[in-house]
Amino acid sequence: MEKNSRLVIIKNVKIKDVMKKIVLITLLAISVVACQERAKKNTEAESSSPLNSSYTDKADIDFKSNPIAERYRTVISNKYNELDVNFASYYVIITWGCGSGCVSGAMVDIRDGFVYTMPEDKEWGGNGTYIDSKKESKLLLSVAVAQSPSGEIEESRKYWEWNEDLKKFKFSKEEVVILKNTD
Numbered sequence: 001m002e003k004n005s006r007l008v009i010i011k012n013v014k015i016k017d018v019m020k021k022i023v024l025i026t027l028l029a030i031s032v033v034a035c036q037e038r039a040k041k042n043t044e045a046e047s048s049s050p051l052n053s054s055y056t057d058k059a060d061i062d063f064k065s066n067p068i069a070e071r072y073r074t075v076i077s078n079k080y081n082e083l084d085v086n087f088a089s090y091y092v093i094i095t096w097g098c099g100s101g102c103v104s105g106a107m108v109d110i111r112d113g114f115v116y117t118m119p120e121d122k123e124w125g126g127n128g129t130y131i132d133s134k135k136e137s138k139l140l141l142s143v144a145v146a147q148s149p150s151g152e153i154e155e156s157r158k159y160w161e162w163n164e165d166l167k168k169f170k171f172s173k174e175e176v177v178i179l180k181n182t183d
Helices: 002-047 067-071 073-082
Strands: 091-099 102-109 115-117 130-132 139-147 152-163 168-181
Touching: 067 073, 067 115, 073 091, 073 102, 091 130, 102 130, 139 168
Parallel strands: none
Antiparallel strands: 091 102, 102 115, 130 139, 139 152, 152 168
16 A cells, blocks of 8 residues: 555656646747737837938929839829828828729839839739828738628728838738628
């Protein structure tokens, strides 16, 4: 009986050690996941965080900087003069219709007047139904709105991040949002 009780005590000690290790591993895994989520949120916050803009005057548009500037000279000139900075602290995003439920656009850097094309989605054949931007954010949202076969209104939202150093947009993510049922 004494031998059996020693075995039970040894088994209980081993089980307790195993349980402690499982708890430690679980806590470590939770910590790693929490750190990754926090880092992800910090990255998202950085990409949409306020930027510093000390420019108040707009440079003249450099129409030779991009073929789209020559082609849409009138609409770009008119809207550039009407609008304030509306993207990434230094840019004026300008859009115009390109057909039923479609917009195209460009953006002008107020510091040097250079014109840049908007991120074009090959799937949509343009920039979507509308574009949304914020003055102090490097994150651009292009949205295509459509009615699904079931009658619901769907927004396909594509997020693009502006890289100031490369002067290019990089696709970030896509999400589909159901707005409402039309029935």
